[in-house]
Amino acid sequence: MLPLHSFTEFIRQQELFEAGERILLAVSGGKDSVLMTRFFRAAGFQFGIAHCNFGLRGTESVRDEEFVRALASELEVPFYVTHFKTKSFASSKRISTQMAARELRYAWFDQIRQEENYAKIALAQHQDDAIETVLLNLVRGTGIAGLHGIQAKRDFLIRPLLYLNREMVDSLIRSNEIAFVEDSSNSSTVYARNKIRLEVIPRLKEINPGLEYTFMQNIERFAETEILVQQAISSAAAGLIREENGVLKLSIAAVGSLHPARLLLGGALKTYNFSETVVSDLLNSLSGQSGKSFYSDTHRITIDRDDLLLLPLDQNVIQPVSVHPDDSLISLPGQKIGIRQSEDIRFERNQQIAYIDAAKLIYPLVIRQWEEGDRFMPLGMRQFKKISDFFIDQKVPLPLKSQIPVLLNGNGEVIWIAGMRQDNRYKVTSSTKKVVIFEQKIK
Structure with missing residues (x-):
């Protein structure tokens, strides 16, 4: 029996x-x-x-x-x-x-x-x-x-x-x-x-x-200890990782003050698949230069001035997209670009919206990420500026640059850096008859 x-x-x-x-x-x-x-x-x-x-x-x-x-x-x-x-x-x-x-x-x-x-x-x-x-x-x-x-x-x-x-x-x-x-x-x-x-x-x-018997007793103790450790890690992660404009950030000063640092930071980053070796390398590089990145199989962390930026590897890589006159919505990773036409020439100051003189557009337009050598004439200026220099002036973190859509005319000229600045050459003027309105919508 x-x-x-x-x-x-x-x-x-x-x-x-x-x-x-x-x-x-x-x-x-x-x-x-x-x-x-x-x-x-x-x-x-x-x-x-x-x-x-x-x-x-x-x-x-x-x-x-x-x-x-x-x-x-x-x-x-x-x-x-x-x-x-x-x-x-x-x-x-x-x-x-x-x-x-x-x-x-x-x-x-x-x-x-x-x-x-x-x-x-x-x-x-x-x-x-x-x-x-x-x-x-x-x-x-x-x-x-x-x-x-x-x-x-x-x-x-x-x-x-x-x-x-x-x-x-x-x-x-x-x-x-x-x-x-x-x-x-x-x-x-x-x-x-x-x-x-x-x-x-x-x-x-x-x-x-x-x-x-001895091992089972020890195993039970270790399981209880793990619960306490996980509670400490969860508490540390809650105050460590914050979200700003869809980007996860960790204060370098806060990370540097962790103790024990490798255990707490490693636990906070476990969800993002970072190994102990990578976490150790990151901790040893906190005072290093901006732009240095550390990778897991799914994410990367980049040092950016006072913060660490945490981003998925496959997020927001913008592939070139053609825009035609009858398009009303363009879907991009993490965002959408709405498009509408109007004969009402009014406009508002909003970096997420570009008001473009319809007569100056040559279709198809193209939306893509910025490329080295790209330049435009920022609204209100009469001189060209490299987009790379513009990003530096605006303190755009390195890993976020590839997530910013750039709208180009059919002749290759930059019309708008979405969410940041449109080109002065395509602004609405007193002679504008019709306006095309592009609006960035973050998902």
Whole structure:
């Protein structure tokens, strides 16, 4: 008989799922996942079984799939299976086979969860898996999150066997004569996790026979500590990152006063995917020259006088757009340009609006970002000025220059720098019969 009380009590205490919810079980066919499946059936929970065939172990992979299929058939529960080209995926992503398998299975599990209306995905990891994860994270380098390893509940993932250790699992398998299949790769020390499981943990148990209990206590403490750290990081980020005109900014003085700086700034920038190395380089460059940039996969931070500017990499790169006489709205990254015509020659002083003499326009017009060598005659002046010099005079931050639309006439002359200044040659005069009004609208 399976000890159901401890199983259901752990689920209740950890609030893993509600009674009546359908749970998707990730079942490989090994002893851990099969034991979890038997627990779910004995407890009367509603569940389905999902199995991944990674195609890495030849006939053994086929055997595992057939075993799990037969198990689902015996229990009369829904069965889902998929086949992955794991090595090809790993090669294309330039990641390890193990990492590729992890990415593939979690993405597929979540797809099934959503499509088939399951509340949670149950994984059969136990205390020894948690210990292995912590040790592996320590060896590879980790923040405090890596010290609590895997948790009983995180988002849609639950681990209902996390109250058991490996010895307990083996004992339950033997005493209940539960059939399972053995993955031969588990005995190989080629993989780092297996090396820790087979060589490191046994040595540690010689020092502390109650290693599982000690680690689970430490993991719980680390998880609580992480909560405090995240609260401190959230508080620091709230006062550190501000938005001005759609741009996120961090005061260099405020960043310099952070302590501990790398932890707090790194935490505040984690959402934007900046690595610890980049954060360290940034902190060492706060007194450097304006214009220097630091990159993550999705964002960049640029030093600009007294601030750090935080911008998405793909934001507001303006590609050339043609403007025709019947156009009324041009969409650009982060903004729109409205266009209308009027015979009412009145105008207002608003840098977001340009009032242009319609008779001077040569279609098609072009909207693009500024280019080196561009020049115009600022409204109210009779001399030309390079747009690059104009930007400097206006103290436009370097990363924002490419986000400012420049409207050109069909003859190549600059008509308007959107949101800043129009060209004096195209202004409305007493002889103007019709005006074309261009208005910048920030999304």
